[in-house]
Amino acid sequence: MTDVRAPEAATTEPRLPGGPARGAQGLADWLKWGWRQLTSMRIALVLLFLLALGTVPGSMLPQEGADPAGVQQYYTSHPALAPLLNHLGLFNVFAAPWFAAIYLLLFASLVGCVVPRTFRLAGSARTLPPRAPRHLARLPHSAEYGTTLAPDRAVEVAAAVLSGHGFRLRRPDDPADAWVSAEKGYLREVGNLLFHLALLGVLVSVALGGLFGYKADRLLVQGDTFANTASALDEIHLGRLATDADLGPFTITLNRFTASYITSGAQRGQPASFDAQVTYAARPGGPSRTDSIEVNRPLSVDGTKVYLIGHGYAPVFRVTDARGQVVYDSPTPFIAGTTGNFLSDGVVKVPGAQPEQLGFTGVFVPTWVDVAGTLQSAFPAAENPAVSLIAYAGNLGMNSGAPQSVYELDTAGMHRLTAEPQLLLPGQSLKLPGGQGTITFTGYVPWVSLAITHDPGQVPALACGIAALGGLLLSFLVRRRRIFVRARAGGPTSTVQVGGLARTDASGSFEAEFASLAAELRSAHSQHEK
Amino acid sequence: MFRTKRRAVVLVAAVITGALLVVVLVAGWATSGKRDVTDVNGNPDAVLYTAGHRPLAPDFTATTLTGSRLSFSSYRGRVVVVNFWGSWCVPCREEAAALAVAAQRYAPAGVAFLGVDVRDTTASAEAFARTFDITYPSVSDSGAQITLDFTAVVPIAGTPTTLVIDRTGHIAGAVFGQATYAELNTILGQVDGKAAAR
Numbered sequence: 001m002t003d004v005r006a007p008e009a010a011t012t013e014p015r016l017p018g019g020p021a022r023g024a025q026g027l028a029d030w031l032k033w034g035w036r037q038l039t040s041m042r043i044a045l046v047l048l049f050l051l052a053l054g055t056v057p058g059s060m061l062p063q064e065g066a067d068p069a070g071v072q073q074y075y076t077s078h079p080a081l082a083p084l085l086n087h088l089g090l091f092n093v094f095a096a097p098w099f100a101a102i103y104l105l106l107f108a109s110l111v112g113c114v115v116p117r118t119f120r121l122a123g124s125a126r127t128l129p130p131r132a133p134r135h136l137a138r139l140p141h142s143a144e145y146g147t148t149l150a151p152d153r154a155v156e157v158a159a160a161v162l163s164g165h166g167f168r169l170r171r172p173d174d175p176a177d178a179w180v181s182a183e184k185g186y187l188r189e190v191g192n193l194l195f196h197l198a199l200l201g202v203l204v205s206v207a208l209g210g211l212f213g214y215k216a217d218r219l220l221v222q223g224d225t226f227a228n229t230a231s232a233l234d235e236i237h238l239g240r241l242a243t244d245a246d247l248g249p250f251t252i253t254l255n256r257f258t259a260s261y262i263t264s265g266a267q268r269g270q271p272a273s274f275d276a277q278v279t280y281a282a283r284p285g286g287p288s289r290t291d292s293i294e295v296n297r298p299l300s301v302d303g304t305k306v307y308l309i310g311h312g313y314a315p316v317f318r319v320t321d322a323r324g325q326v327v328y329d330s331p332t333p334f335i336a337g338t339t340g341n342f343l344s345d346g347v348v349k350v351p352g353a354q355p356e357q358l359g360f361t362g363v364f365v366p367t368w369v370d371v372a373g374t375l376q377s378a379f380p381a382a383e384n385p386a387v388s389l390i391a392y393a394g395n396l397g398m399n400s401g402a403p404q405s406v407y408e409l410d411t412a413g414m415h416r417l418t419a420e421p422q423l424l425l426p427g428q429s430l431k432l433p434g435g436q437g438t439i440t441f442t443g444y445v446p447w448v449s450l451a452i453t454h455d456p457g458q459v460p461a462l463a464c465g466i467a468a469l470g471g472l473l474l475s476f477l478v479r480r481r482r483i484f485v486r487a488r489a490g491g492p493t494s495t496v497q498v499g500g501l502a503r504t505d506a507s508g509s510f511e512a513e514f515a516s517l518a519a520e521l522r523s524a525h526s527q528h529e530k
Numbered sequence: 531m532f533r534t535k536r537r538a539v540v541l542v543a544a545v546i547t548g549a550l551l552v553v554v555l556v557a558g559w560a561t562s563g564k565r566d567v568t569d570v571n572g573n574p575d576a577v578l579y580t581a582g583h584r585p586l587a588p589d590f591t592a593t594t595l596t597g598s599r600l601s602f603s604s605y606r607g608r609v610v611v612v613n614f615w616g617s618w619c620v621p622c623r624e625e626a627a628a629l630a631v632a633a634q635r636y637a638p639a640g641v642a643f644l645g646v647d648v649r650d651t652t653a654s655a656e657a658f659a660r661t662f663d664i665t666y667p668s669v670s671d672s673g674a675q676i677t678l679d680f681t682a683v684v685p686i687a688g689t690p691t692t693l694v695i696d697r698t699g700h701i702a703g704a705v706f707g708q709a710t711y712a713e714l715n716t717i718l719g720q721v722d723g724k725a726a727a728r
Contacts, residue, residue, distance in 0.1 A: 225673030232674030352657020
């Protein structure tokens with residue numbers, strides 16, 4: 001254990017190109033050489049760069065997970081290119097094998113680099129200071145004075161002073177030698193060690209989050225309740241080792257959602273604030289609490305975060321069929337398009353209508369204006385709401401076949417009942433032709449879109465991140481410095497030589513520290529002379 | 531010195547690999563809760579729970595679609611088929627006729643049927659019952675709280691899910707996904723024969 005050099009110096013082996021030196025010596029050498037390459041700083045940086053490069057298509061092309069509709073659109077607009085890109089996994093970059101290869105290699109590289117370093121640092125933090133050099137006057141800082149104490153007594157006194165200042169001491173093996181070596185600033189190595197361990201911790205935390213975490217989405221209409229279970233969620237993305245049973249068993253009710261907008265000036269129509277008032281219970285039968293969820297202020301339920309990520313309007317429709325039965329009466333979430341001011345699209349499906357099923361495609365505008373015969377929205381708040389509907393009758397395709405999106409109407413088996421879109425204001429009804437029934441636009445309620453995320457690695461990752469930063473600061477701010485004291489027979493009784501050495505370059509204040517220590521040693525010696 | 535360092539690295543690598551292996555094994559063991567079940571009619575999503583391993587169904591009180599209060603414990607002593615459904619759900623509409631027929635055929639044997647209507651509204655649900663001639667009651671579970679209670683004991687991943695509950699209130703069989711008459715028939719035949727033995 002003589003490795004007392006700064007550990008940074010000894011990580012990469014200088015032999016890079018050309019494989020194992022002295023000719024190929026078999027598979028084992030090649031593997032060893034490959035491992036050394038993989039764990040070198042250079043390869044780690046290359047991999048990090050590749051990782052950054054790999055995420056570029058993820059942000060430039062629509063992704064399956066986040067925007068499946070966008071992918072469909074890309075297929076229609078680039079019919080030749082899209083299958084090729086799909087083959088390369090560019091529509092699902094973060095799940096692509098080549099992307100996984102990059103981050104797994106990076107992970108291996110970091111672990112392979114950090115683990116051996118950790119051992120080296122642990123060793124370095126335990127080492128004793130070296131023996132005192134013979135000629136202390138050659139050190140960058142030195143002092144010499146005489147004392148009437150015997151050499152071994154003088155060294156004894158010096159050792160007590162240095163030990164009082166928190167130095168780690170080393171005494172000669174041969175009691176005839178009169179010297180003491182002292183070293184301080186081991187906290188630097190502790191900081192370095194902490195940094196490396198915390199770095200490993202961050203990696204493990206991120207892996208934990210990926211394996212055991214989950215993300216889910218739910219659109220919740222004001223007044224409705226949902227339980228955090230697979231049946232009640234719109235979409236779930238489970239981590240590799242997470243199951244439906246890992247979903248936190250909470251329920252959330254949206255009591256009220258308010259959105260306010262800037263009403264004047266150039267920013268007119270821009271959102272000013274969003275606030276979702278919710279009542280929630282962490283578990284069935286548990287106490288219910290109220291809270292509000294705002295943008296960037298998620299609700300936290302037993303470590304699961306619930307974010308407010310969107311909102312919109314759900315016009316309420318009541319539909320009676322040809323037989324006069326009420327077959328539909330509920331808020332129907334409409335989704336805002338990109339045209340602004342919450343001009344929203346939606347569909348109403350009435351599979352229970354008899355004799356024929358009914359369907360409607362519609363547009364909701366919170367503040368309607370007629371611009372040359374087209375319906376437009378003048379303001380995002382519901383100041384003058386209206387819907388425009390097109391009615392269909394026939395087969396919705398819901399009695400068999402694939403599950404349907406609630407936002408799309410399959411009109412293949414249906415015939416159109418109204419030639420023109422029909423505008424309805426709240427309270428107004430549309431009588432369907434041929435006595436097929438009536439649809440009434442009874443009002444509207446807001447809805448919010450909630451993102452539920454559980455990342456068990458988040459808190460450990462934060463803690464490790466802070467620990468890494470703390471370790472880094474320690475290793476930068478603390479200097480390792482050595483003081484040697486030697487006493488020889490001569491002068492009044494002995495000559496005391498004091499030498500000092502700071503082991504790091506940035507040692508501006510060591511000169512002052514050395515001077516004050518030397519002065520203190522001298523006064524201690526002269527005090528003991530009496 | 532190099533030798534000890536290499537040994538330490540190998541040791542750490544081995545410990546990490548070992549720990550990962552344990553995690554994977556434990557996770558695999560935890561998720562393979564299928565040891566206590568047998569498949570029904572060759573469908574891995576339709577299962578019979580082995581006697582002695584039947585999970586206890588949670589109790590609940592809820593409002594039926596017709597507005598009366600219903601306590602699940604009032605079914606104790608009878609075999610009950612609990613069907614989680616929604617009028618918006620395509621496979622629920624596909625299986626509805628099979629459930630309606632099964633409910634009528636098993637009524638003389640004292641088997642009760644109960645619907646749990648998930649994420650739905652009364653008007654749509656009543657229209658569904660009219661369309662498919664469903665005569666047995668359904669409770670409203672618009673917020674999926676009843677589903678959540680059951681999820682604690684059986685892995686309900688969505689609608690439809692059909693559970694067959696024995697006379698002692700334990701879950702004897704389940705169909706995760708669309709149920710067929712044949713599957714219900716098989717499960718009900720097994721639960722009724724063995725229900726007394728439990």
